[in-house]
Amino acid sequence: MTSRLKQISSHLFSQNKMSSELWQNVPLAPPDSIFKLTAAYKADTYAKKVNLGVGAYRDDDNKPWVLPVVKKAEQIILNTPALDHEYLPITGLPEFTTAAANLILGSDSRAISETRVTSVQTISGTGANHLGALFLSRFYPWSGNKEIYLSDPTWANHQAIFKNVGITPVNYPYYDPKTIGLDFDGFLSSLKSAPAGSVFLLHACAHNPTGVDPTREQWSTIADAILEKGHYAFFDCAYQGFASGDLDNDAWAIRFFVDKGVNMLVCQSFAKNAGLYGERVGALHIISTSKEAAERVRSQLSVLQRSEISNPPTYGARIVTLILNDPALFDEWKRDIQTMAGRIINMRKQLFKLLTEELHTPGNWDHIVNQIGMFSFTGITPEQSKILTEKYHIYLTANGRISMCGLNSSTIGYFAESLDKVVRGD
Ligand SMILES: Cc1ncc(COP(=O)(O)O)c(C=O)c1O
Numbered sequence: 001m002t003s004r005l006k007q008i009s010s011h012l013f014s015q016n017k018m019s020s021e022l023w024q025n026v027p028l029a030p031p032d033s034i035f036k037l038t039a040a041y042k043a044d045t046y047a048k049k050v051n052l053g054v055g056a057y058r059d060d061d062n063k064p065w066v067l068p069v070v071k072k073a074e075q076i077i078l079n080t081p082a083l084d085h086e087y088l089p090i091t092g093l094p095e096f097t098t099a100a101a102n103l104i105l106g107s108d109s110r111a112i113s114e115t116r117v118t119s120v121q122t123i124s125g126t127g128a129n130h131l132g133a134l135f136l137s138r139f140y141p142w143s144g145n146k147e148i149y150l151s152d153p154t155w156a157n158h159q160a161i162f163k164n165v166g167i168t169p170v171n172y173p174y175y176d177p178k179t180i181g182l183d184f185d186g187f188l189s190s191l192k193s194a195p196a197g198s199v200f201l202l203h204a205c206a207h208n209p210t211g212v213d214p215t216r217e218q219w220s221t222i223a224d225a226i227l228e229k230g231h232y233a234f235f236d237c238a239y240q241g242f243a244s245g246d247l248d249n250d251a252w253a254i255r256f257f258v259d260k261g262v263n264m265l266v267c268q269s270f271a272k273n274a275g276l277y278g279e280r281v282g283a284l285h286i287i288s289t290s291k292e293a294a295e296r297v298r299s300q301l302s303v304l305q306r307s308e309i310s311n312p313p314t315y316g317a318r319i320v321t322l323i324l325n326d327p328a329l330f331d332e333w334k335r336d337i338q339t340m341a342g343r344i345i346n347m348r349k350q351l352f353k354l355l356t357e358e359l360h361t362p363g364n365w366d367h368i369v370n371q372i373g374m375f376s377f378t379g380i381t382p383e384q385s386k387i388l389t390e391k392y393h394i395y396l397t398a399n400g401r402i403s404m405c406g407l408n409s410s411t412i413g414y415f416a417e418s419l420d421k422v423v424r425g426d
Helices: 002-022 033-044 069-079 094-105 126-138 157-164 182-192 217-231 252-260 293-307 314-325 328-357 366-370 381-390 412-424
Strands: 118-123 147-152 167-175 197-205 230-237 266-268 283-285 375-376 401-403
Touching: 002 375, 033 293, 069 314, 094 118, 094 252, 094 283, 094 314, 118 126, 118 293, 126 157, 126 230, 126 266, 126 283, 126 293, 147 157, 147 314, 167 182, 182 217, 217 252, 230 252, 252 266, 283 293, 283 314, 314 401, 328 366, 328 412, 366 375, 381 412
Parallel strands: 147 167, 147 197, 197 230, 230 266
Antiparallel strands: 118 283, 266 283, 375 401
């Protein structure tokens, strides 16, 4: 009996030893900063706490919002017993990818009518970025180092996504802290000095994290510089419709670049504009110069996708397809988008008014109304951001970025007053 016990304990001991040694060299990674912020906010018991880190829409009651049009589409799905749970094709639901391409490139797009577009359903915008990056890593005709030019700053995940597939991120100047606006000269000189054929990631609209977008005139100059140097445009579009409230308006830069004949791809997400965050609905569109090239691209994207996710998920793609293909639902969706974009724009106006007309907060706050989309770069220092969190229980990233969605009629006054005090150094 004793020897049996010894046997068991030595067996268990050796197992413990093994597992503790196996991962000994794995360093502890820091938690994701945004998810860490949300956890700290949740743990805070202060009644007036405000979460301005959140990257998802909240209604005026600070609640997630299921779009009414999405609820309708879900009812249709529920009432269609013929729908099964079979696998989708590797490149996704064909009706979805077709409708998604029309939405972002425009149904009158020449690239679409000339069948030069390869569209693949992806795991939301992140998956589209990843698949696009992986494809470039394997097949882009790199002349030197595998590098991607990213705006400084950019969505933090971009760095990791490209590093994961062996592409080194390089920064290009984008945000100018002095003007709290676009460093257009810096951006342009980077386009001009980068080696010919470089890959540039461009935020199609509502730049994350700054909320600073080029004007149409500036986009036109950017396109010329890209064409001149034979660069490749990697468009990331996570906020179509969310920026201005108008789907076509927010896709303007992408369509303009396609018309100009820039070599490019587009990452598309339905997380924000359809409020389908967790359903992971997105697409990657690669625009080629011929139908034949598009077919070859499709064949390779299929191979890559197959080894990674086999085939994409059905549910969210079905919802979006119903909305995009039914004129009445599509109109309703546009109204839902206007509700979300309108609330954000309204928060910008209110915050601006509070800071300027009521509190007379020192400094220029024009950028609050000039910036676009969910996020705003306030221009405050990391130290001031820290004080807002520690003293006033207002949670935001150290770079001073706030999500306008975290503001509502009950929090905006408290936020403006706290920001005013912090700026004054009270
Ligand atoms: C610039 C940008 N790209 C891509 C994404 C990807 O989002 P998702 O994977 O949820 O579609 C986001 C989300 O915040 C983003 O801000």
